[in-house]
Amino acid sequence: MSLTGLFVPLVTPFTDADELAAEELEALAHGVLDDGASGIVALGTTGEPATLTAAERRKVVDICAGVCEQRGARLIIGAGSNSTEGSVDAFADLDSRVAATLTVVPYYTRPSEDGVVEHFRRLAATSPVPVIVYNVPARTGRALSADTLVRLAEIPNIIGFKHATGGIDDATVGFLSRVPSDVSVLSGDDLYTGALLALGASGAILACANVAARAYVDLIAAWRDGKVEDGRRLHNQLVPLASALFAEPNPTVIKAVLAAQGKIPTPNVRLPLLPASKQATATALEHAEI
Numbered sequence: 001m002s003l004t005g006l007f008v009p010l011v012t013p014f015t016d017a018d019e020l021a022a023e024e025l026e027a028l029a030h031g032v033l034d035d036g037a038s039g040i041v042a043l044g045t046t047g048e049p050a051t052l053t054a055a056e057r058r059k060v061v062d063i064c065a066g067v068c069e070q071r072g073a074r075l076i077i078g079a080g081s082n083s084t085e086g087s088v089d090a091f092a093d094l095d096s097r098v099a100a101t102l103t104v105v106p107y108y109t110r111p112s113e114d115g116v117v118e119h120f121r122r123l124a125a126t127s128p129v130p131v132i133v134y135n136v137p138a139r140t141g142r143a144l145s146a147d148t149l150v151r152l153a154e155i156p157n158i159i160g161f162k163h164a165t166g167g168i169d170d171a172t173v174g175f176l177s178r179v180p181s182d183v184s185v186l187s188g189d190d191l192y193t194g195a196l197l198a199l200g201a202s203g204a205i206l207a208c209a210n211v212a213a214r215a216y217v218d219l220i221a222a223w224r225d226g227k228v229e230d231g232r233r234l235h236n237q238l239v240p241l242a243s244a245l246f247a248e249p250n251p252t253v254i255k256a257v258l259a260a261q262g263k264i265p266t267p268n269v270r271l272p273l274l275p276a277s278k279q280a281t282a283t284a285l286e287h288a289e290i
Contacts, residue, residue: 001100002159004220006037007040008032008040008206009041009078011047012060013264014265014266016266018268022059028264031213033071039073040068041075041078043057044205046254051273061077061098075097075098076099076132078101078102081106099129100130102205103123105133105137108140110142124155124157125156132162133160136188146172147174149179153183158183159184160186161186162187168196191242193206212288215238245257248276251269252274
């Protein structure tokens with residue numbers, strides 16, 4: 001399965017009573033697909049899965065799966081943890097409508113790079129759907145070399161990477177120069193998406209697309225179609241928005257903007273996150289009309 005285009009990791013909207021705002025979540029899913037997204041990601045970091053109950057997580061998946069099924073779009077689910085066997089158990093319980101899992105490099109325990117490879121070898125062998133490796137060293141505490149990334153890409157049933165190293169480092173350049181042609185690399189860094197596309201990424205999973213899906217669809221299409229000047233211009237236009245939306249912990253500013261736009265009922269997040277500041281919200285709103 002080839003992964004191209006934009007996949008939007010949806011926020012999880014809450015009501016004033018701190019309940020899942022199901023209708024608004026469904027509307028958000030339809031909205032980003034209307035704007036040209038190839039699919040959506042449910043239970044990614046932007047969706048605050050760590051603070052959702054098991055019932056809420058099931059409801060989020062059901063809503064997103066229903067929309068994707070109706071629209072002929074792909075649904076990617078954030079699944080897995082820093083426990084290999086716990087991740088295997090989670091994969092066994094996946095909704096049958098899921099196209100792939102987005103699975104983070106084991107965090108906190110900081111295994112060796114060989115341990116990371118064996119972790120994903122086990123998951124890929126047991127997963128009922130293809131696996132996308134989420135490489136985000138700032139959150140996991142485990143950086144991976146280009147050699148290790150290539151080893152992961154060679155594991156059967158691993159079809160792609162969400163690559164979010166916080167910059168264009170040696171590992172990124174080396175990996176993109178050697179990644180197998182049948183494995184997709186998706187930018188996971190909103191601020192560096194243009195650069196990763198220029199280096200060969202086939203698409204992106206971007207939190208900022210909750211606010212500006214159409215603009216990011218156009219950015220990816222420009223690089224895919226070889227329109228270099230258009231791609232550079234669109235990237236530069238999106239830099240202020242990406243910076244503003246990540247000025248405070250994700251997804252606080254994104255939810256504040258969506259609430260101000262009337263797309264979700266509240267900007268509420270759950271502890272340990274705190275709502276975005278008025279200043280950060282105002283700055284983001286200035287750049288939200290792309």
